[in-house]
Amino acid sequence: MKQIIFTDLDGTLLDGFNYSFKKALPYLKILKEKKIPVVFCTCKTQAENEYFQKKLKNNTPFIAENGGAIFIPKNYFSFSFPYSKSSKNYFIIELSEPYKKLRAVLNKIKKETGFKIKGFGDMSAKEVSEDSGLSLKMAKLAKRKNYNESFILLNNSNKDEAEKEKILFEKIKKAGFNFTHGGRYYNIFGKNAGKGKAVKILAKLFQKEFGEIKTIGLGDSLNDLSMLKVVDVPILVKNKNGIWNPKIKFSKLYRINGIGPEGWVKGIESFVLK
């Protein structure tokens, strides 16, 4: 049976503090030799995904911007399939709404509530770099968003954070959009987007190509929940605070004892290369 790995990047394959992939590298080599596809499933942009695809010599499809779009290298599958648009290198399946629309929804909520919402679109690359710990070069790539807006909610009122969060999520839902909370940022995207939805679509294509498949998913935070729920083997690594996200729980879930890439490596050893 062909195994297909769907993996989150930040805090899972990449170290949550310094975004290093050093620990995963030897295993990515083994997986490549064994022709086991490693599919990034991340909130990162196309530009950031391409950076890591190149660095890790990975040439599989990838899911960008929290399931906002699926990028499939043109020569990857041997059959044709429906897609939203094509670029020089990819067939792109778009699931989210345009970035401009997402920004407009956030601005409306900002006006209605007085919440201090600060999105990547409001920040310079330097500010994104300082806030996220990304290098300036990576921050520039992170700002090239098309399908998802990442933002922070600054505390400037008497309302406690949980209450503000509740209001925010209700407003986003009412506007007809979807949201998630990653390790650091809140995210807004189209209601038809999401990591789980994207994984399902892509898994069907893999199945058509390879026949029977077994999907493995690895993640660390709440924005991975929908992905973990649709794979055959869902693996939760410890987040950078050293705990398993308490909001991610369902019977099939495997909790691996290791933070970020350390857990990722253990998960690959125990469930894929066993």
Ligand SMILES: [Mg+2]
């Ligand atoms: Mg993560």
